Amino acid sequence: MSPKPSIAKNADYHHGNLRNALIEAGRSALMEVSAQDLSLRYLARMVGVSEAAPSRHFAGIDELLATIAASGYRDLAALRVAIRDSEDTALAKAYRMMRVYIEFAQHHNGLFSLMIGPRIAAHQAYPELTEESNRSFGLFSETIEALAIESGWAQSDLKLVTHAAWSMEHGLATLILSNRAPRADTKVAIPKLIDFVVTTLLSAVTAGPDHLQSVIEQCELVQKPVATRTARKRAKA
Template sequence: MSPKSSITKNADYHHGNLRNALIEAGRNALKDVSAQDLSLRYLARMVGVSEAAPSRHFAGIDELLATIAASGYRDLAALRVAIRDSDDTALAKAYRMMRVYVEFAQRHNGLFGLMIGPRIVAHQAYPELTEESNRSFGLFSETIEALAIESGWAPADLKLVTHAAWSMEHGLATLLLANRAPRADTKVAIPKLIDFVLMTLLSAITAGPDHLQRVIQQCMLSEKPVVTRTARKRAKA
């Protein structure tokens, strides 16, 4: 396999220039090839340096891929910082936080696949990747928790609420990228689907814990349901 084009042939890289060029080359390559197809040799040819040159900055392809994934989370976090710092309501911020995740996945399919996929086995082995991933998720969770608190959820229930929202945005994004949603036998517009899914989840959060308790009681589940601490306290009152 040969790269479509070289970013900078025969460039005289100094200091961090080669490192940055390799990261950029990797991001560009992911638009056309999978992470499994990337190698240091492939990216060295894209940049126009010797096959040995990347080893000055990266111990191997796994370290380079982890750095590329970290750059993706850094970009996502920057988008989320702008949402956090806006004058929107808590509900609007929560909606935008979830939507920007789905839109990022749609715009950067290959990069997103590297960020969340199995190619990088041990995320915790790469501090930069862990830091940037945690920062992006922290911005998201703080926003969702702010909406949950405003809607009457107890502090003990906030992680449940956050994980529900995370599951919704991530599941939707991965289904869209895999062309599994919307189903081929249905006529559903993707933008409308995204809005409906996210707003349905947000409507459940804003309805509050009392509404969840009523739903649990009406479902009459055969197995013991997951009941939040807030719901238990209110049920005893």
């Protein structure tokens, strides 16, 4: 059973304060309950207003949840702006960009799950959410691309490099939050796992496209004997 929401007594929500109070109440509630359990009634009780009051600011719970998710992306973007504006090297900035995403997910589990999960079916239906999400990703991709350019990658490969880095940080974050990484039957410290995963990806980026091509060629050489054996078996059949 979901915990009963705390009710703020004698709250003053004039001049638009109710809208912000509902957003903050939603963020707070997500620390205890899932997005599926949130409703306008639940959040209205948390801030101590009538059940009808939230409808003055939000068309429904989906719009409120989208606004809450947008606030999460706004916070993440603020962290990324600080990294972008730092005096760090391109490599250090890329490392921090990837780590901050995973750390944000760890520190704001419920909020992050709302931001990236299926509860909000159509992100593009909410302009504020789309804008804040794109802004956060833009800060990330600009940083990764800067490192890639410095490491000799062609313009045509930059989006590929960015998506590889994004897949790595996002995949690890979701695995950690779902308690699937590290595996229960292994003794791997999460901080060390994060460092290893992030630095491994960045090592590949900084090694450059020539190194990647070398690895691809070596992998193809490993596969050729297998393919040859398969072809021979088919020929005998």
